[in-house]
Amino acid sequence: MQEDHDEKPVVLVVDDSPENLDVLSGILRADYKVKAALSGERALKIANSYKQPDMILLDIMMPEMDGYEVCFRLKSNPATRKIPVIFVTAKEQIDDVTKGFRFGAVDYIVKPVQPAVVLARVKTQLELYDQNRMLEGKVRLRTQELNDTRLEIIQRLGRAAEFKDNETGLHVVRMSHYTRLIAEAVGYGEGWADLLFHASPMHDVGKIGIPDHILMKPGPLNEQEWEIMKTHSEIGGQIIGNHQSELLKTAQIIAFTHHEKWDGSGYPYGLKGEEIPLPGRIVAIADVFDALTSERPYKKEWSIEDSVQQIYQGSGTHFDPHLINIFREVLPDILDIKEQYAESKYVEEPVTGSMNVIELYAG
Template sequence: MPDKKTLLIVDDEPVNLNVLRTILSDDYELLFAKDGQRALTLANAERPDLILLDIMMPAQSGYEVCAALKASSATRAIPVIFVTALSDVDDEARGLELGAADYITKPVNPAIVRARVRNHLSLVHLDELKSTRLAIVQRLGRAAEYKDNETGMHVIRMSHASQIIALAAGCSQSWAENLLNAAPMHDVGKIGIPDAILQKPGKLDSHEWEIMQRHTTIGAEIIGDDGSELLRMAKAIALGHHEKWDGSGYPNGLRGTEIPLEARIVAIADVFDALTSERPYKSAWPVDDAVQYIRNESGRHFDPDLVQ
């Protein structure tokens, strides 16, 4: 059986604590505090998964406790649900503005309390899964860079450049943020390319070049099919960032808007950073020269609308 989640219940009235104990004790581990200072101490020491907080308490109100919780990096991520007799809309608005996740008025309905607690814990779990998935994506991107003898800074620079290009092209903030987080996976397929080819100091022969090109399809296979927008975008980037606007790229010879937008953007950012970075086999280009190269390749390698 999985461990029970821990809730901190804060109320200066023992009757109210007992009501919530009766409603929640079967499903959760419970901690109790009768004042704000004790609540803050327990929150910092025990890191509960969720806090149910009264507002009208002596010495320190629930509003003050919530503000203190949200001001601390150790506790700001813990969801707070106000449980209070204050039913005015302005009171509720104030609580939500302070960072509370929800607001329940007394007398409480047991079914509603259980449902609200369960829902907010589920949201926390989803946020944790999203953070974990993002961390895995970033680490795989870094792994590919180390395989290719890079410092890992390339993926950071080109990812931020991709986000800037996306915003300049009119993409939404959320889409551009997904692109920022997916772009580090563009060369993850290099994990599957032999070191003798990746690190060869000279020009690749035709057979070696054919193997090198497989990093796009290997990358797409590593990422696989997933329902998340982030990984769907990462797969499209891994597979398509070496396609060219005129159809002369690889692996599928896609042309124009057949190439996913995210791959077209990353293609520009990737080449620009490669040109302006020093490598063992070349000096860094001046930025103006790199920009001119991108412009010269507009309509051939790169999407002309994005280049503009």
């Protein structure tokens, strides 16, 4: 046990009897920092405080809010559900202990309490709690490492596609930021918007599989060449493959569907309306807007006004009308991103000393 008083585990004792609180506090005080509550309501406030208890000893029979209700509320709240709860019960209530376990208690102590029993039960459950927290920390760290690795793979594959394409790395940087702005405004939360932000750079990875004489052609493609070019969506989805990772699942969906159109005239599957997954609908707008406003070997850069008008005209045909309304709302932020990552601000070097575009994703 830690010698420093401030480092002692915190045990919250809950009982409507001051005498019982005194008894339990006296048993625990030498080894633990003890907090006390005379009611269930007070116990919940302490449990939800900045300095949460590491353990709760909870009386079952209390007025207004009994121990079962307190335990149920603790376990229903994500902020407190992991705190171990030990019920303190009279001998005649032992048959009701199983009910306590159903509510999430980890153990029980019988009144009148025996000091050795109290200390042994608390020590055991705190050790288990510490082991669980340590294990959860390791799992979180490993999960983060896996997610970081997947993200790095996505960014590197996206970069590989750019080296073969006639677009610059800044295209995927800008369109991924545009994607996040639109996704944030859709309202499914910051986590989902970040997911699309990290997955969208893989949208054109399938261009790796397109022959150079088609991909690098400076003029318009003929019909046969265009049919070959359109296969890059399916190639991209196949390159990414099927995974349990939400990041890679989303990247595959985007690769497959970002060229589908609201009216069903897109490719590769001719999906229509809400048949098109939402990530694909969002990336479609972000991708086309950046393509229109960027210079390519086969076209001049369009003005902002003409590009925006083209996007608006595609509402209900090329693009989801609801998302076009959202595009209007976030357009000022999109234009800020376009300025921040303008081609004129970055000069790419030869492949042997390439600009680290990956770093730009942090935005």
